[in-house]
Amino acid sequence: MTNSRSDRPGEFELIAELFAPLATHAGAFGLTDDVAILTPPPGMDLVLKTDAIVEGVHFLPDDPADLVAQKALRVNLSDLGAKGALPVGYLLSLSIPERISMEWLRAFADGLARDQGPWEISLLGGDTTSTPGPVTISVTMVGYVPAGQVIRRSGARPGDVAFVTGLIGNAGAGLEVRRGGGRHLATGDRGYLTRCYQSPLPPVGFGKALRGIASAALDISDGLLADFGHMAQASGVKICIDAGRIPLSPAARNLWGAEAALRAATAGDDYEIAFAAPPARRDEVLRAALACGVRVTEIGRVEAGRGVVLLDDTGAEIAVARAGYTHF
């Protein structure tokens, strides 16, 4: 296939112009070789995660390209952060249809560049290919964690306290707004929620502070209840969430009204951290949160049993049709 389409240069020129400047890590060889090399510091385990986002499934065709790029990175940064790992870099596999312009690609690369600095990550390698389908972006994030200190899903124990970072449901509310919902909302609320959907901000550094404190952790991507459900299953415990304590934004309350807590608990794409810790570690959790500038809310507890339940103010179980959102 020769390159005769739109205004784009060929693959090699594209890589040299847009992506090579992002390969700041020495082991990426400026993208001039076939592989990347990392030399993990002694005593460090390597942490790996891959997640793809697909146009029309995880982002919308008219979402700004720089935000799409940042979302592709952040959904993966979110996983590493929640497990207590520090990200080092990423590999990018980008499948793009003919209609995508050089302007879109420049904005996309700019979005990557703007996230690399704050999170101290480098592009390590990549693959760019054409596709007859939607823009498909697969990122593999690589990081380090001190040997044996990764925070697993499976360590929650009866008696532990269940916490979440940030606000829950904003991204799901933002998707609803992007799809035409929330016409009764003020413009400010609509813009805020849209931005939360397009541009998640995972508390990556806070995961490091949770090492040795949290008994279990994972990031919230499928939805608050679904992800605490994963933790409950892996840990062999029951997790009870108090609906009234789920932290909501005013905008999400305005969108969803009386159903807000339930809707937030079953929306997805929050990219906050769900974690459990023994009650004796509560002060350490809150101190770490203050030090990181991260909002942490105690929203439930771990008990003997199985599964996850959502409880109302009287302690009665709220029926939930489905626990989370699936892109599949």
Added chain:
Amino acid sequence: MTNSRSDRPGEFELIAELFAPLATHAGAFGLTDDVAILTPPPGMDLVLKTDAIVEGVHFLPDDPADLVAQKALRVNLSDLGAKGALPVGYLLSLSIPERISMEWLRAFADGLARDQGPWEISLLGGDTTSTPGPVTISVTMVGYVPAGQVIRRSGARPGDVAFVTGLIGNAGAGLEVRRGGGRHLATGDRGYLTRCYQSPLPPVGFGKALRGIASAALDISDGLLADFGHMAQASGVKICIDAGRIPLSPAARNLWGAEAALRAATAGDDYEIAFAAPPARRDEVLRAALACGVRVTEIGRVEAGRGVVLLDDTGAEIAVARAGYTHF
């Protein structure tokens, strides 16, 4: 999005049934956690590569699913092998449209399983998502190489000999047959070439034997001339390839006739190793090839200058319209 389509179970069931059994490495946690952990042995560098294959671009919709899976692995194994690295495992990002059946997915997983054994690799993690577009498979392959011993593209020096493994052009010929070409060929030739396109067999282990012997190496994916061109550029040298010495199969000769060498040199997807070594190391190269059971052919030489040239039997340059195949 709920799962109401075709005969497929949900994402979590799919992972548990088809993919968790492939996560044989302890650090993959049986795909029950969010990240994978690797503890690189002391003195080892980590080697990383990502490559995607897209239906309709890198494979055809009616290619067998098990062969598609193997191709997705092997295009990445090929890179690690050519650089002297030993693969350890891979992360898989799989985007599949609704029409894909459970039967296709079972065959796909079976293809992965059949390659994991011989190459001693494990699934380390993955992501499965729906797509409104073609099947898109992105693999990130992870491996180890003794610190500092990765074979770069950039080490070729004037005086070096240029070598290739295997036969060149079979995959390109197979693609032509798959697209309806070669109707004059015997059925046996057509089947052989088709299989070469669908099912590359990179000489992964041979790269290890080239450590400390080859001055530069890379795998042939864009095409023999294009990839030697990458080596020439990275090394700051000129590489001369003798058209008459390019190793061709009888089937490729039957398809392409008098043009066979030129067509083979500019086809892609060979997944063989192109490498350079000082003439004093020639015997070591050939001994290593015999030990590995890999065919190695001396096809040219490295000179002072720039770029890659294809020469006829009289030493005159053969004009080449384009050096390689690009999927972009």
